[in-house]
Each structure stands twice: as C-alpha cells, then as structure tokens.
Amino acid sequence: MASTTAMQYLNPDGASVAGKQALAFNISGAKGLMNVLKTNLGPMGTMKMLVGGAGQIKMTKDGSVLLGEMQIQHPTATLIARAATAMDDETGDGTTSTVIMIGEVLSQAEELINDGIHCRIVAEGFENAATEALKFLDTRKIEITPDNEREMLDNIARTTLGTKIAPHLVEKLSTGLVDAVKCIQIEGQQIDLHMVEIMHMRHKLGSDTSFVPGLVLDHGGRHPNMPKHIENCYILTCNVSLEFEKSELNSGFYYKTASQKEAMANAERRTVDERCEQIVALKNKLCPPGSDKNFVVINQKGIDPLSLDILARNGILGLRRAKRRNMERIALCCGGEALNHFDDLNESSLGYAGLVYEHVLGDEKYTFIENPRTPTSCTILLKGPNDHTIAQIKEAVRDGLRAVRNAIEDGCLIAGAGDFETACKVHLDHHADKSEIKDTLTPCIKAFGDALLAIPKVLAESATEGGAAPALKHSLLRMARENYGKPGYFGLELESGCVTDPTVNGIMDNYRVKRQQLEATAVIASQLLLIDEVMKAGGRGAKAE
DSSP states (O other), X not given: OHHHHHHHHHOTTOEEEETHHHHHHHHHHHHHHHHHHGGGOSTTOOOEEEEOTTSOEEEEOOHHHHHHHSXXXXXXXXXXXXXXXXHHHHHSOOHHXXXXXXXXXXXXXXXXXXXXXXXXXXXXXXXXXXXXXXXXXXXXXXXXXXXXXXHHHHHHXXXXXXXXXXXXXXXHHHHHXXXXXXXXXXXXXXXXXXXXXXXXXXXSOGXXXXXXXXXXXXXXXXXXXXXXXXXXXXXXXXXXXXXXXXXXXXXXXXXXXXXXXXXXHHHHXXXXXXXXXXXXXXXXXXXXXXXXXXXXXXXXXXXXXXXXXXXXXXXXXXXOSOOHHHHHHHHHHHOSOOBSOSTTOSGGGOEEEEEEEEEEETTEEXXXXXXXXXXXXXXXXXXXXXXXXXXXXXXXXXXXXXXXXXXXXXXXXXXXXXXXXXXXXXXXXXXXXXXXXXXXXXXHXXXXXXXXXXXXXHHHHHHOOTTHHHHHHHHHHHHHHHTTTSSOOOEEETTTTEEEOTTTTTOEEEHHHHHHHHHXXXXXXXXXXXXXXXXXXXXXXXXXX
C-alpha cells in the first residue's frame, strides 16, 4: 500500500499492481495467451478466424500471423507476443511453441511460489534447468551428411509445411522448397532467401503451385508485334532510359521556323535512337538471319513507343519498368550483368535462357524466363482459386524456406513429435537429483522439465478425444524413462495415436529453433517472475484528452 501511495504521489494519473498481485497479473497474461494459441499446434491443430474492423476476414493457424494481427491489450501478453514474433522473423518457426512453453513455465512457477519458494530461487532454478537442457540438446542432434542431405531437407520441409497447410499440398511444395534453396545456395556464402522470387497467380488450384528454375516477371511485352515464345535467348539486363527524359532544370525550346523545331526534336530523339541502334547491332551480330538465336531486353527504366517499334521490327522482345529487386535476380539466374550504359556493350555482358515466353491471364501478363545454364536465383509460383488460399500457401512457403535454410546452415536436425521435450524432462529429473544441485533448486528444475511436457501434451490433445491424451502422454514419458541413456527416439504418431520413432516417419525440427525456444523461455519467464510492481504511466505533463 505504501508503494502504491508513493507512486500515486509522484504520478496521480498512474495505476499500479504490486506484490503478489503483480505476479498473478503476469502469469494470467501468459496463460491467457497460451490458451488462445495452444489449439493451433501441430498438424492436427485447429485454425483461427481474424475479423477486421472493416469486415476483413482471415483464417490462419500460423502463430506469427495471429500474434501480429490480434489485438492484444494485456502488457505481459504483448511482451511475450513481441518476443515470439521476433524469433519467428529470425528462424521462421517456433512461435506457437514458444508461447506455450512460457505460459506453462509460469504456471509451474505459480505452484512453486504458492508452496513458499521465493521467486528469485525459482528464477535461478529455471536458468539452471535451461542451461542443462541446452547441453542435452547438443546430444540429440542428428547430423546431416552428403548421403542423407536430400532426405533430411525434404523431411524438415514436410514437417514445417504439415503444420500450416492441407496435407495434399505438402509433398509437392516441400520438394519445390528444397529445390529452391539448393538452387540459390553458393558455396562459402550465406543463403539469401531474397533471391527466391515468390510470385502468385490467381489461377487454377493450390496444388498447381510449382518451382520454376528461372524467373517469372509480372509484366510482358508492350508491343503487339513482339515475339511471344522464343528459345535460345540472349538476355540484356539494363537500367538505361530508352525514352525522352525531362531535364532536371526548367528549360524550353525557342525556335523561329518549323525547320528549327524539327532539327531540335531530331537532335533530342537521336540520343535514344543511337541506344536502340546499339542494341540492334549487337543482336544482328549474335543472332544472324537463319540462326536459332533470339534476343531479349529487360530494362528497369522506360521504353517509349518509337523505341518499342524499333525493337519489334528487329524481332527483339523488350520488357520495360522491371522491378529493381528483379535486376539482381536476373543477373544471378541467367548470367551477365545489369548495365547502366551501353559504352561497353558486348556478348560478355549478356545472360542466357533456353526459353522465354509470355503467359496471359485475363488482363495480366506474365513473362517466364526458364532453362538458364547455371541459375543461382529462382521462382516459386503460387497458384490458387482465391486470395485466401494464396495467402495461406504464401505464409507456409515463407516458413518452409527458412526451415530448409536453417537445416543447411546448422548441419543438423532434432527429432520432432515431442521426442526432445520428453527426453529432456527425464534428463532434467536425473540432473535435479545430483548431489551438487542445491536442494532448493531441485523442485524448480523438475518443474521446468514438467513444463516442457506441455508440447507433447498439446499434440496429444489435438489428435485424440476424451481421456486418451493423458494416457498417450504418459506412455511416451514411460518409454523415455525406460530408454534413458540409450540410443533411440520416441515421439507421438498423431494419426494412429501411438508412440513411434519420429525419425522413421521423417518428423524433424530445426536445431536453432529448439535452442532459441529454450533460451527465450528461461529469460522471459525469469524476468517476469522478478517483477514486483506493474505501473501504468499517465504522463503528468500530458494534456487531458
């Protein structure tokens, strides 16, 4: 009461919650957010419908999307949501699991504090448990070798996609995602996922989504006489204006006769015509009449009608106003380089593609650039009958690409289906009983292990009904205890409702995602436990609204 009085004396417009009420306030916020998201976990999880103020409707089970678009007013829940989405931005997965683990850890802490253990001791025990869990995580790694790399990458892609989209889409999409990441992978460099163009077409079904080992541009030729389907193409990528340019300063033409006006107009036009003639001359040199070679110009700046006509008369496909992000992708995909001038225009500056064609869909035009020689950029072409389907697939593809990249960079994976959480719970129980562990920390370490079981518990609840979920969880825990210290993996098989080896079924998790989950859970839970007062500031100098 004294602290509340002092705070109100300093700031009469503020409100506060102190002592045990502050702790209950934080725990209730974490548990509330956990209860909202836990039904979405796993391939059997349910979906949520988000309704906007203007009547927009969005259906999703992606934890990152939910936390980003839900209206969360509770400050503790907002803190957890921001931490979880920040982790998703880095790793692409683990949002829902992190929220569940934090909520369950704080629930366990509430019971310990009610038993008379000080919150500082509880926080210390959780940090000790998290440190030991991270060490144990390193012993559960499944290394990726050149012999099993493709199989392991397909497994992690399937596992990630299986929790977000319909099962019939998973197999085809997972293969495309692995192909895309392997396409842009350059030895000795970090994988840049921005080199994967994600293009969507409102066309056909979601199952028609495909991996294109080339690029798809969302525009086509702007002249009716330009070729629509050409093979063996030289690709000129440039950022050179092929149209009249306005001067940077105010200027005007002053003339006395019509001939002077014509001479001035011709002089201005000559600059653009000379650039077009350079392109045509190179095309005639590389693609003589009778050859099977063709020429394509992709320009970031504009191409005016007269220049388009020159290109069309010479059988050149010209694309204008290409997006800046595609300029680098085209160079990586087809070779060559993006030119800012034509002073050194020659064959070494050009890229190559085996096939370039235009696809018209209603009023929209798409240009496909396929069959390059050594592509290091590619496209995932999303298709669907409506915007909802496309948006759902796009969110899953984003997470799947990051999961495959994480697996390649980590060089290992972790068995999924609740295997690590159950094995870690058994390990922490053994660790807590060691003689070097303080007696006061033992219940806290075991409580952290109990909190880890929230993941297999929620997975079991999503796949079974009635009292089958607790029985399934206990059989998994019993199996882990009986085989503690022995090689082997034990996880939940949700379709049949039994305990099985997740590595046989290809159920995998990312190593870095598990690591960040443990670190984030311990840090956030410990900090929330040490908060003894929550204050809402009102700004003494702020104007009353």
